[in-house]
Amino acid sequence: MTNTNSTGHVVDILCVGAGFSGLYAAYKAAEQGWTFAGYEKAPDVGGTWFWNTYPGARCDVESIYYSYSFSEELQQEWTWSERFAPQSEILRYLNHVADRFDLRRHFRFDTTVVAANWLADEQVWELTLDSGETRRGRYLVAASGGLSTPKDADVPGMENFTGLTVSTSRWNISLDDLAGKRVAVIGTGSSGVQCIPLIAEVAEHLTVFQRTPNWVFPARNATLPPETVAEIKNRYPAIREECRHSPGGIPDRPVTDRAFDVSDEERQRRYEEAYERSGFLGVGAEFADLLTDRRANETAAEFMRQKIRQIVHDPRTASLLEPQFPLGARRSCFGTGYYETFNRPNVSLVSLREEPITTMTSGSIVTEGGSYDVDAIVLAIGFDAFTGPLFALNVTTPHAGTLRDAWRDGVRTYLGIMTAGFPNFFMVGGPQSPALASNVAVTIEQAVDWIADLITYARTTGREVVEPTTQAQDDWGNITETTVNQTLYATTDSWYRGSNVDGKPTTFLGYVGGVGKYRRICTEIAKRGYPGVMIG
Numbered sequence: 001m002t003n004t005n006s007t008g009h010v011v012d013i014l015c016v017g018a019g020f021s022g023l024y025a026a027y028k029a030a031e032q033g034w035t036f037a038g039y040e041k042a043p044d045v046g047g048t049w050f051w052n053t054y055p056g057a058r059c060d061v062e063s064i065y066y067s068y069s070f071s072e073e074l075q076q077e078w079t080w081s082e083r084f085a086p087q088s089e090i091l092r093y094l095n096h097v098a099d100r101f102d103l104r105r106h107f108r109f110d111t112t113v114v115a116a117n118w119l120a121d122e123q124v125w126e127l128t129l130d131s132g133e134t135r136r137g138r139y140l141v142a143a144s145g146g147l148s149t150p151k152d153a154d155v156p157g158m159e160n161f162t163g164l165t166v167s168t169s170r171w172n173i174s175l176d177d178l179a180g181k182r183v184a185v186i187g188t189g190s191s192g193v194q195c196i197p198l199i200a201e202v203a204e205h206l207t208v209f210q211r212t213p214n215w216v217f218p219a220r221n222a223t224l225p226p227e228t229v230a231e232i233k234n235r236y237p238a239i240r241e242e243c244r245h246s247p248g249g250i251p252d253r254p255v256t257d258r259a260f261d262v263s264d265e266e267r268q269r270r271y272e273e274a275y276e277r278s279g280f281l282g283v284g285a286e287f288a289d290l291l292t293d294r295r296a297n298e299t300a301a302e303f304m305r306q307k308i309r310q311i312v313h314d315p316r317t318a319s320l321l322e323p324q325f326p327l328g329a330r331r332s333c334f335g336t337g338y339y340e341t342f343n344r345p346n347v348s349l350v351s352l353r354e355e356p357i358t359t360m361t362s363g364s365i366v367t368e369g370g371s372y373d374v375d376a377i378v379l380a381i382g383f384d385a386f387t388g389p390l391f392a393l394n395v396t397t398p399h400a401g402t403l404r405d406a407w408r409d410g411v412r413t414y415l416g417i418m419t420a421g422f423p424n425f426f427m428v429g430g431p432q433s434p435a436l437a438s439n440v441a442v443t444i445e446q447a448v449d450w451i452a453d454l455i456t457y458a459r460t461t462g463r464e465v466v467e468p469t470t471q472a473q474d475d476w477g478n479i480t481e482t483t484v485n486q487t488l489y490a491t492t493d494s495w496y497r498g499s500n501v502d503g504k505p506t507t508f509l510g511y512v513g514g515v516g517k518y519r520r521i522c523t524e525i526a527k528r529g530y531p532g533v534m535i536g
């Protein structure tokens with residue numbers, strides 16, 4: 001069970017990535033008695049929580065749910081300090097998990113996988129590492145993350161700027177380095193929304209360059225009192241079970257009535273209550289039809305726009321901050337003092353819709369409307385989601401070619417876990433899985449368990465090679481498309497659809513039917529002996 005396989009030696013499981021997914025894959029392999037060799041480009045475990053160390057980084061799914069459920073001992077001994085733990089605490093947790101279950105020894109760090117080739121004659125995967133060494137294994141698990149490849153800095157003129165430049169997803173400075181400086185933040189998704197208020201506190205002046213305003217709900221973070229922690233620990237198994245069978249991977253708050261089933265006053269009252277509650281079951285989930293009916297959605301959207309106008313003093317700034325796309329149709333943001341930040345005298349907002357960036361000089365950002373002198377630029381421009389890290393693996397088989405070729409017109413998967421033409425290749429939290437719109441920790445555990453069950457099933461019948469049929473894959477593609485087309489997600493461009501990256505095919509990258517329903521589908525398939533999978 002050690003990560004020492006040399007060329008020629010074949011381990012059971014090769015794995016890329018040592019975040020939430022890779023760590024659980026290593027745990028599972030050890031439990032099954034399988035040999036496992038994991039590779040991680042970072043110097044340590046943590047994945048997302050290793051790389052995204054920008055000020056204000058924290059989860060927005062409550063930590064008591066956004067954590068592993070596989071070990072009762074682990075969930076009893078670990079205590080989350082806050083409702084939404086900061087990045088440093090989540091990283092500490094993942095390090096604790098690695099140590100607690102002795103997982104670190106299964107990974108080689110500071111090692112990037114640059115190619116993965118299926119050797120059809122030998123029926124093994126061969127990884128090429130950045131050192132030039134090769135490693136072989138029967139199964140390849142891409143635990144490489146959905147949001148692990150930063151988007152290229154596609155802002156005009158970046159190469160001219162000679163001041164400090166830092167990206168939220170590869171943060172390598174301290175907040176103090178921005179103290180007293182004229183700072184620009186480009187991007188107002190979840191990362192921008194979390195760091196903007198903190199940068200504003202130290203910068204001499206902060207200019208926020210916003211292209212699309214997003215919906216920002218108050219995070220309402222708080223420390224977790226000991227009695228709440230005790231109560232959770234008491235009920236943890238039941239809470240986890242609820243998460244597994246819920247729509248979003250968090251305990252559900254089922255609503256059946258629709259926005260126009262109630263009076264205007266009642267609707268307003270309920271939105272107010274939901275706004276105080278916040279979280280993923282806040283305003284956007286107050287009525288059953290908010291993500292399927294545009295008129296219904298507009299009632300919630302207008303409620304939130306009013307909040308923005310109430311908070312932000314300058315009417316023009318408030319109006320620039322008001323999103324115009326349906327509430328929740330992109331990944332919503334959860335902020336602490338976000339809108340309030342725009343009332344500070346040292347903060348200004350530039351709408352890139354009104355004045356796009358044309359170029360930069362050594363010390364300024366030039367837009368169609370003017371020039372802004374800055375000492376530092378913070379890029380919060382997001383990720384090449386899902387396909388970015390997968391394509392970088394150069395996964396190739398003799399008959400299907402590269403994954404990039406196979407998915408030239410858009411992603412094609414079976415359950416978001418496998419893909420036709422690529423035997424013994426698995427993705428954890430992959431595209432077309434519920435990872436995009438759920439508590440990802442739940443989806444990760446479920447995917448790893450399902451993969452392990454499939455391998456075990458194949459092996460107990462004396463077989464080693466598993467690959468989905470194109471029919472099963474097409475069927476899954478149709479299910480994900482049909483499901484999303486019933487929602488307002490389908491109406492809006494964002495990384496959810498791949499439209500944030502130039503040239504990327506715009507297919508929706510997730511299954512939005514809910515983690516509970518997805519689990520039922522996957523379990524049923526397993527019970528029926530994996531009818532969509534060729535096992536040989």
Ligand code: FAD
Pocket residue numbers: 016017018019020021022039040041042046047048049050052057058059060061066111112113114143144145146147148191389392393428429438439440441444
């Ligand atoms: P990652 O954590 O991304 O780990 C993948 C690892 O693979 C990385 O360490 C990477 O270096 C490594 N890797 C990739 N390619 C290679 C290669 N070729 N060679 C070697 N190593 C490679 N989800 C939630 O559910 N709730 C949240 O609150 C939440 N907050 C988030 C906050 C931020 C700032 C971000 C960016 C994402 C957040 N997410 C959240 C999504 C988050 O990515 C997942 O929850 C989860 O951390 C994914 O774990 P993972 O192990 O699958 O991938």
Ligand code: N01
Pocket residue numbers: 058059060061147153154155186187188189190191192194210211212331334352380381382383495500
């Ligand atoms: O990235 P994003 P993110 N010029 O793609 C703008 C998770 N996460 O890192 O929308 C100017 O959402 C872009 O504008 P537009 C979460 O799942 C969670 O913030 O393309 N602007 C947008 O405003 C999240 O959804 C947390 O018009 C440019 C922003 O940059 C996902 O990660 C925290 C630009 C990018 O927003 C990604 O979030 C952080 C350009 N060339 C991340 N290119 C939690 O809170 C892009 N933009 C748990």
